[in-house]
Amino acid sequence: MYRIVILYEQAPDPEGYADHVERFCQPPNGVFRHGRITGAAIGDAKHAYYAEFEFADKQAFDEFVRSEMFSGAGRDVMERGWKLSSVEFAELA
DSSP: OEEEEEEESSOOOHHHHHHHHHHHOOOTTEEEEEEEOOOOSSSSOSOSEEEEEEESSHHHHHHHHTSHHHHHHHHHHHHHTOOEEEEEEEEOO
16 A cells, blocks of 8 residues: 655645645545644644545556646645645555
């Protein structure tokens, strides 16, 4: 299983994010999830919002990260001025 993990410094505005999700977060061979970060095990949470794409196999993951949908999502985030802390890729055992 493969994931793209996206952490935001601040929560995006709900209406704008709903539009973003509809336009850029519907991977044909994957799943998208997102939500508010509610706390941390120790101290204050370092992020405000979390999003992830999940893919069952490497082929589906590779196809998505090379897609116009994925690059369009990045452009849209930048144009809207949302502050990302990180975008990371993970392979789950």
